[in-house]
Amino acid sequence: MEINFTPITSVGEFGLIEKFNSLASRFANPKVLQTIGDDAAVLRPTPGNLSVITTDILIQNVHFDSSYTSMRHLGQKAAAANLSDIAAMSAVPTAAFISLGIHSNVSVEMIEEFYDSFTAELGKFGCVVAGGDTSASPVGLVVNVAVTGEVEPERLATRSGAIAGDVVCVTGDLGRSHAGLMVLQREKKRYVEAGQPPDFTPGFEGYDSVLQKHLLPEPRVELSRSISEKIRVHSMIDISDGLISDMLHLCKSSGVAASLDEEFIPIDPVTRRTAKEFNEEPLAYALRGGEDYELLFTIAENDFPKLFSLEGYIRPIGRIEAGTPKVTVNRKDSPAEIYSDFISYQHFAKRK
């Protein structure tokens, strides 16, 4: 396979911006009146609706490892992570803003591939790139994404509305992204230990579902809107740090506790098999694994049957209870586990 490497200097900043505009202009949103080309983008919010805005920074070798994250994957993931935050508010995404810091070891082709998948992933949900900034970077690639959306006030779902008696629900299945990450890291290690041979074939067969979930996650934008169309969502968060961590965020914001049942926590068969290969409990992947981008939400018990007709996979996994914020996981064959502190990845954590 031949790989073209056109240095960014051969097109310059303005040349790059032209390429971006051409890729971004494949999509449009009638609420976005003006995109790139002025001091600021101009949007016409629907009168009466609320605006929501989220932002994320991705830095090479901190958030992603280029040895197994292609530019296409990175572009989709950068969009998906932010769209997932918009979905977690029950909102509809409208416009995205992207800043890129680009080192000279990044080619025009790489950036185009990134931007192509980034804009396409946004475009699936009617969201358009409306602004951005492009700069040189002394090291690696820096990506900052901000996405804005809107939501009817009565449909807004925050982290703070859970009440005792609520059913805790989750979309999709959990731990799958972490299983994919473990396979990628294992194959990278094998490749490095074999001396990086040009004919190396990574052992990816049979892992499609976990690799796909890790590399090309899909935000639950449409499912979130379908849920809030049918019922009133009391509280919602997206699962990006892992079930325990995000459940705790929701409990602390709402001032409640959650009691979850192991047997209801959805885990895909390939996730189970992968966890066992790594001598880990599949449940641990589901509880602690990050980047699933599923929705975790709480609703009144008698609303649950109204979700049966929805396509997509929604499962009740426990209950909200009154009390000090904590998460109890009721195990089938062992004592219940209780979590009251965050266990997710923390930047700048003190090394032991």
Place this chain on the structure above:
Amino acid sequence: MEINFTPITSVGEFGLIEKFNSLASRFANPKVLQTIGDDAAVLRPTPGNLSVITTDILIQNVHFDSSYTSMRHLGQKAAAANLSDIAAMSAVPTAAFISLGIHSNVSVEMIEEFYDSFTAELGKFGCVVAGGDTSASPVGLVVNVAVTGEVEPERLATRSGAIAGDVVCVTGDLGRSHAGLMVLQREKKRYVEAGQPPDFTPGFEGYDSVLQKHLLPEPRVELSRSISEKIRVHSMIDISDGLISDMLHLCKSSGVAASLDEEFIPIDPVTRRTAKEFNEEPLAYALRGGEDYELLFTIAENDFPKLFSLEGYIRPIGRIEAGTPKVTVNRKDSPAEIYSDFISYQHFAKRK
């Protein structure tokens, strides 16, 4: 002077976020319903108004030199640059979003100083930090800022509304920031060439106005609103790249030409003196110097007298004419200069 250096690891990501929240919570805006602590911020736009959004990335050693940019200056400048873009749309800033990539050579004190001046500068104009993201960075400091604001549709000023016959106006004076930069670079060079002695005194006396303008620029948020309250602004841009470059942006967006008169271009006496010390024409600083963050706008001729009552310094500097986009500068003592291509700084420019 004793300088405290508390490593970020001693407070961790969540400790840092707590410090940020405490600094940010000094300011509030009734349109911002929910700030940090959920999947996204929630804003209530004024029904009927348009939203504007701008974003900027700042990377250490690309956009700022830490040897003469203190964290306090950087914080204000990061806010001011984005507020200036909001002002250039005639809009009122509402909320800001900040992503920080922080290397381990940056202390808690440095980041607090940055955040303190960043939030204070926004707060002056009623703008609050409503969200952000914090990450480790392998090298230096990375700052991404997005600011949103709102504007009545009839007051929106874009780059594309200039028409033949318009008077071209500018706020404040030009080239002053560039003069400040030249002094800073000269003193840094002296310091380095002297072997970086601990008792080095930079020669800053008499340069207050140019240094202040470069290090602590003030966006024209209030003046912009006062202008659009009195008259209909046909087109507007902020001067961040230099007069010629930004005038050309406006001309290209509007499909018109501009004819400017040297004698009307406002230049501060200290800017003049500084340019001469560097054996440069003061006019060159005004035409090409960046980061003045003044407003450049065009209005109908008979509206100009309506601006007389405004505080602040507004000057007519030329005319909009029909024709191919270009900028003519009519000189007093030499032939007119004509610019039709951008001359501003371009990232990834090809080295000759």
